[in-house]
Amino acid sequence: MKRMILLCVALFSIATAKAQFGVGGGTTKVTVTGRISALILDSVTKKPVDYASASLIRVKDNKSVNGGLTDEKGKISIQNVSPDQYKLSIGFVGYKNKTVLVKTTPEKPDLNAGTIYLSPSSNDLQEVQITGQKALxxxxxxxxxxxxxxxxxxxxxxxxxxxxxxxxxxxxxxxxxxxxxxxxxxxxxxxxxxxxxxxxxxxxxxxxxxxxxxxxxxxxxxxxxxxxxxxxxxxxxxxKKKTAQGVNGSVNASAGTRQNNGTFSLNAKQGRLGFTSNVGVQYAIPQDTRISILNQNIAQNTILTQDGYTKAKRWGYNGSVGADYDFNNYNSFSTNIKFNKFENGSDGSLNVISTAPAGTTNYERITKNEGSMSNVDWSADYRRTTKKEGEELAISGQASFGRNTNDFNTRNVFATLPTVTILGNNTGKNNEYTAQGDYTYPFSKTVILETGLKGVFRTIESKYQNTNQNFDYDQNVGAAYGVLSFKVAKATSVKGGLRAEYTDISGVAGSSLNFKNDYFNLFPSVIVSQALSQMTSLKLSYNRRMQRPSLFYLNPFLDDSDPENQRRGNPALSPELTDLMELSYSTYIKGSVINASVYYRNTKDVIESVFTPAQKLTTYFNVGTSKSYGSNVFASYNPLPKWTLMGNFSINSYEVINPDTQVSTGVYANYTAFMRSAIAFTGGWNTEVFGVYNGKRRSFQGTSGAMAFYGAALKKDIMKKKATVGINVFNIFARDLHIENKNSSPSFVQSTNVYYPIRSFGLNFSYNFGKINYNAQPKKKKITNDDLKQGEQQQGGQMGGQGK
Known part of the structure; x- marks a missing residue:
C-alpha cells in the first residue's frame, strides 16, 4: 500500500508542476488566440460558395497552420489563430484560387476579412477525381x-x-x-x-x-x-467529432422482426465552446428459443435431460452529454457524462426427466429471470500544449458508478409431490475512480518520448438478499510507463517501452472468508516496423500483458437458478500473464489491401470454467499454461471501381498444460472466416452481402459449437444525400441457428443445444441535419481502463455487481 500512496503523490506532483510550468521550469506565457472569419461568394452570381476550402498560411515561414470549409451560407471561421501575419488561401472546384493577406495582433486577435469573391474557372470540369482520400x-x-x-x-x-x-x-x-x-x-x-x-x-x-x-x-x-x-x-x-460552427445532428432508426433501435444526436459550437449530446434506445422483440440440456454422470449411472423453450426480452437506453472549451491555442478543457441502463430477462418452461438406478422422475421446471444494469460515467480532461510541436501534457479524471440486479424464480412442479420454489436476488454496486497524467515530449520529429502515471481505485459490493450475505471487494491499481519512439534508419521505426503496475486486493465474503493479495509486475513492449516500399511494410512486435479477473469470476455466492447447473465464482483466482510475439506483413496494390500476420501467445494461469458433476457446479480455476500459435489473413480487392470484395480468415491452436503434472488437453484448432461483397451503383444505390463462419471452439473441458450466418442489405441515398433508407435480411432460409456446447470427461457428459431464432427482416432510416465542417481540433487525451478479464457471454444475465 505504501507504493500505492507514493504513486498517487507522484501523480499529483507532476499534474501540479506541469500545469504551472513549462519543460524548462520557468513560467510559460499564455498566448491569446483569436479567429479569422470571412464570407465567400461567387463573383458572378453573388451566391454563397459552400464547402470551399480555406487554408491559413503563416507569411514568415510559409507554413500552413489551420484551415476549414465554408458552410451553406459561404461563411468560414478559423479558430485558435495566434497573432501574426497570414495568407488566407481560398479554393474550390470550378473556381480560380484566391489569396488575401490578413494580420492579427494581441490587442485585436479576432479579424473579419469581409467578403471574398471567387471567379469561375474558364475550364468546365466534366469529371473530377479526388485524391488524398483516406484508404479504407x-x-x-x-x-x-x-x-x-x-x-x-x-x-x-x-x-x-x-x-x-x-x-x-x-x-x-x-x-x-x-x-x-x-x-x-x-x-x-x-x-x-x-x-x-x-x-x-x-x-x-x-x-x-x-x-x-x-x-x-x-x-x-x-x-x-x-x-x-x-x-x-x-x-x-x-x-465522429462534430466541430462545425452552429448546430448539427442526426437521427437514426431501424425496425425489424428481431431488433429495433433508435438514436438521436445534437451538437452545437459557437466560437471556442462546443457541446455534444446523444441518446439511444433499443428493444428486442421476444421470441421463443428452444433449449435441450443433457447431464450424464457416468460414475453414478444417472441421466438428466431438460427440454423446452425460453422467451428472452431485452430493452435499454444510453446517452451522453459533453462540453469542451479552448481557452487559447495551448490550453483546453473537456468534460463528459455518459449514462445507460439495460434490462433483460427470460421466461421459460422445461420438461425435466431424471433417470437413476432408483427410478425415473418427471417434472416441469418453470423459470423467470429478471436483470438490469445501469451505469453513469463522468470524466474531465485538461490538455496543455506548448510552442514546441508535439509536446503535450494531459491530466484526466473519471468516476464511474454502476448498479446491477439479478432476480430469479425457479419452480419445480411435480405431478404428485409439492412444488419446490427457488428464489434468488443479487444486487451489486461498482464504484470506480481514476486519475491519470500523460506527458509527450518530442526530442525531434523522429524521436518522441511518452510517459505517464495512473491510479485506479475500485470498490465493489455484491449482496444476496435471500441469504443476507455480502461480498465486498476492493482493488487498487497504480501504474507508471515510459515509451520511446525513434527511427534507426530511413525506413525502420522502433517503438519500445516499459510499464510497471502494482495491484492491491482485499475482500470479505460473508462472515468467514477474508482474502488479501498484492502483486507487482513489469510489462515490456517493443515494435519494429520496416518499410519495404512506399506501400509495403513488415512489422515485428513483442509485449507482455495481464488480465485480472472481474467480479464475474470472483463472486463466491451460489447462483442456483438451475439446480442441475449451478454456478459460482472463485475469489482465490490469480491473474493471467501473457507473452505475445507477432510478425505481420501489409501491402497496398492499386487499391487492394493484403494484411497477413503470424503470432505465438503464451499465457500462464489461464482462467477457465470447470464443471464438477458431483456438485452439479460450474466454477473457475487457473487451469494451467496455454501455448497458442496463430495466423490471420485479410484481403480487399476491387474487380471494378465500385465493387469491393473482402475476406478474412483466422486460425489459432488451443492447448492447455498443467504445470505440475505436465498433462495436456491436446492440440486443437480454432478458426473463423468472413466474406463480403459490396457494390455501389449510380443514383445513390448501395448493396452488400456477407457471410460468417465461426468454427467449433475448444475449451478446457469441451467445445463450443460452430455457427454460420449470412445477410444482405440494400440502401438508397435520398434528400440530396442527407438521408438514407434501406432494407436488410438475415439468415432468410433458416429460422433458427443451432449451437451445441459440450463438456466431457471419462466420468461425465454435459451437453447444451440451443436453437436461436435468427431469421429477421428490417427497415432502416438515417438523416443528418446541419452542416458538418471539421475544422482542425486538438486531440484530447482520454482515460483508458482495460485491465480486467471480462465475464463469459456478456450479453446479459450475469451476477450482479460485476466489476469492470
Missing part, C-alpha cells in the same frame, strides 16, 4: 485502422455491423466480438472505458449507429502506454 484500411506502427467513414454501405447499421467488416475481428449472432479467435478483448470508445461496455459489449454495440463511427482501431500488440490487458488485444471505436 490503414496499417500503422502499433495498430490497424478501419476508416468506417469511407465505407458507403454502413448507413442504417450498428457498430456490430461495422465490426464484421474489420480485419481480424469476428462478431457472432448475439453481437459478441472476438479478435483473432480470442474473446478476451477490451472494447473502448474514443480511448475510454464505458460502463455500458463493462456490463454488456453486445448490447452496447447495438446502441451505436454506424453513421456515428469515424474509424475502428485494432491493437493486437498494445504498447506499454495501455493498461496491461490480456491476450486478446484492444478494439477502440472512434466516433
Amino acid at each position: 484500411v490503414e496499417n500503422k506502427i502499433d495498430k490497424l485502422v478501419y476508416n468506417a467513414e469511407q465505407d458507403v454501405t454502413i448507413a442504417g447499421g450498428t457498430a456490430g455491423d461495422v465490426m464484421r467488416k474489420v480485419p481480424m475481428l469476428s462478431v457472432d449472432m448475439d453481437g459478441n466480438v472476438s479478435l483473432r479467435g480470442s474473446s478476451q478483448v477490451r472494447v473502448l470508445i474514443n480511448g475510454k472505458p464505458s460502463g455500458t461496455m463493462a456490463n454488456s459489449v453486445a448490447d452496447a454495440l447495438k446502441m451505436i449507429p454506424a453513421e456515428q463511427i469515424k474509424s475502428i482501431e485494432v491493437i493486437t500488440s498494445p504498447s506499454a502506454k495501455y493498461d496491461a490487458e490480456g491476450s486478446g488485444g484492444i478494439i477502440n471505436i472512434i466516433t
